[in-house]
Amino acid sequence: MASAEGGLASLSHPPQETSREALQRELDDAIIRTAGSHRRDDALSVVHISPSDHSRVQSSILTSSIVSRTGLGALDRLPVELLLQALQHMDMQALFNLRRVNLRARQMIDSLKEYRAVVSHGLTAYCALLRMGLAAHVTLLDFYRVLCSQDCAFCGKFGGFVFLPSWIRCCFECIEEDPETRMVTVAEVRRVFRLSRAEVGRQRVCQTMPGLYRRRLYSTEKSYQRRRLRLLPWFPAMREFGDRLETKGVRARHWHRWDPAHNFMASCELPYYDSQIQAVEYGISCAGCEARTVEQDPGQASRPADVPWDRLFSRDNFLKHFKICRQAQKLWESSPEAALEAIIKRDVHHE
Known part of the structure; x- marks a missing residue:
C-alpha cells in the first residue's frame, strides 16, 4: 500500500494564501502523509494503462502530426462561440477523429478547458473508452462532469473510479456489489x-x-x-x-x-478534479484504521464490507476523520513531523 503522498502529488495550493493558511495546509499535508495512504493495488486491479502506453498515444491526443493550416470547411462559417459549444457536446470519439483533421481543428479543441482537464487528469479513462469502443457514448461535457464529481453515484462515498459502459463515478466496492455495474x-x-x-x-x-x-x-x-x-x-x-x-x-x-x-x-481509476483550485484527488484511506484491523485479526484473509480502512476519503473528509480516529492520531504523534503542529500553534498564538 502506497503512501498518500503519491496520491496527492498533483494537488496545487490555492493562490493568495495567508501565512497562517499556508502553515495550516502544510500541517494538513503532513498529517495526510503520516496517517493516510493511497491504495494503488485497487487501481491496478481494474483497467490500467501504463505510463509508457500513454506516451505512445499522446501524439494523437495531445499533439497533432498534421500541420496543415487549412480551415474547418463549413464549420468555419459558425461564430466561434457556437462552434466551441458544438465541440463541447461532441462525443470523445468524434473529438479524437476531428483533432486528426488538421492544425486548426486541434487548436479549437485544445482551447476548451474541459478538454485540457480531461487529457491532463483523465487520460487513462479516455484511452480506455477509445480502446474498448465506448468513446462514442460519452460527450466531452459528460466526461468533464464526472471528472469534477467526487461521490460514488451508488453509495455516496468518495468514488475514485468510473464504470465505463454507463460512465458513472463509483467507489471500488460498488464496482462488484452494485447491480448496475x-x-x-x-x-x-x-x-x-x-x-x-x-x-x-x-x-x-x-x-x-x-x-x-x-x-x-x-x-x-x-x-x-x-x-x-x-x-x-x-x-x-x-x-x-x-x-x-x-x-x-x-x-x-x-x-x-x-x-x-x-x-x-469495465471500470478504471478516475481522480476527482476540483476545478476551483485546479487540484486532483485520488482518495485517501486511513492507515490508522488499517493498523487497528491488522492488530485485531492479523490472520484475516478477507475483509468485511464495513472495515473502516476500506473506505476512501476526500482530503477534507479525511482530515475530519483524523480528528476522531485515535489510531491515526497515534501514528501522527509518533511522527517526526508532529513537531510542525507545535510550531503552528505557537505562531498562531503569537499573532
Missing part, C-alpha cells in the same frame, strides 16, 4: 434472452482490454486476461428483455452466469 458476456445475454444480432447491436457492448484483474472484491486473487471479451451491462438488457424470461419455459433455465471479474474489466 454487473457485466456479462454477449454470448450469455444472447443465450438467456434469445436476442438477435440487431437487438445485441442496440446494447452498449464493449471490448475488454488484456490485463491483470481482481477476481473478487475482498480477495487478493487476480487473474491475467489475455484475450479480449465482448461484454455488456446486465441490467439494461434485463430491463428491455426481462419479460421474455416469464414466457420461455422454466425460469431456472435462464439463470445467467456471472463472473465478478468482468465488472473490474
Whole structure:
C-alpha cells in the first residue's frame, strides 16, 4: 500500500494564501502523509494503462502530426462561440477523429478547458473508452462532469473510479456489489434472452482490454486476461428483455452466469478534479484504521464490507476523520513531523 503522498502529488495550493493558511495546509499535508495512504493495488486491479502506453498515444491526443493550416470547411462559417459549444457536446470519439483533421481543428479543441482537464487528469479513462469502443457514448461535457464529481453515484462515498459502459463515478466496492455495474458476456445475454444480432447491436457492448484483474472484491486473487471479451451491462438488457424470461419455459433455465471479474474489466481509476483550485484527488484511506484491523485479526484473509480502512476519503473528509480516529492520531504523534503542529500553534498564538 502506497503512501498518500503519491496520491496527492498533483494537488496545487490555492493562490493568495495567508501565512497562517499556508502553515495550516502544510500541517494538513503532513498529517495526510503520516496517517493516510493511497491504495494503488485497487487501481491496478481494474483497467490500467501504463505510463509508457500513454506516451505512445499522446501524439494523437495531445499533439497533432498534421500541420496543415487549412480551415474547418463549413464549420468555419459558425461564430466561434457556437462552434466551441458544438465541440463541447461532441462525443470523445468524434473529438479524437476531428483533432486528426488538421492544425486548426486541434487548436479549437485544445482551447476548451474541459478538454485540457480531461487529457491532463483523465487520460487513462479516455484511452480506455477509445480502446474498448465506448468513446462514442460519452460527450466531452459528460466526461468533464464526472471528472469534477467526487461521490460514488451508488453509495455516496468518495468514488475514485468510473464504470465505463454507463460512465458513472463509483467507489471500488460498488464496482462488484452494485447491480448496475454487473457485466456479462454477449454470448450469455444472447443465450438467456434469445436476442438477435440487431437487438445485441442496440446494447452498449464493449471490448475488454488484456490485463491483470481482481477476481473478487475482498480477495487478493487476480487473474491475467489475455484475450479480449465482448461484454455488456446486465441490467439494461434485463430491463428491455426481462419479460421474455416469464414466457420461455422454466425460469431456472435462464439463470445467467456471472463472473465478478468482468465488472473490474469495465471500470478504471478516475481522480476527482476540483476545478476551483485546479487540484486532483485520488482518495485517501486511513492507515490508522488499517493498523487497528491488522492488530485485531492479523490472520484475516478477507475483509468485511464495513472495515473502516476500506473506505476512501476526500482530503477534507479525511482530515475530519483524523480528528476522531485515535489510531491515526497515534501514528501522527509518533511522527517526526508532529513537531510542525507545535510550531503552528505557537505562531498562531503569537499573532
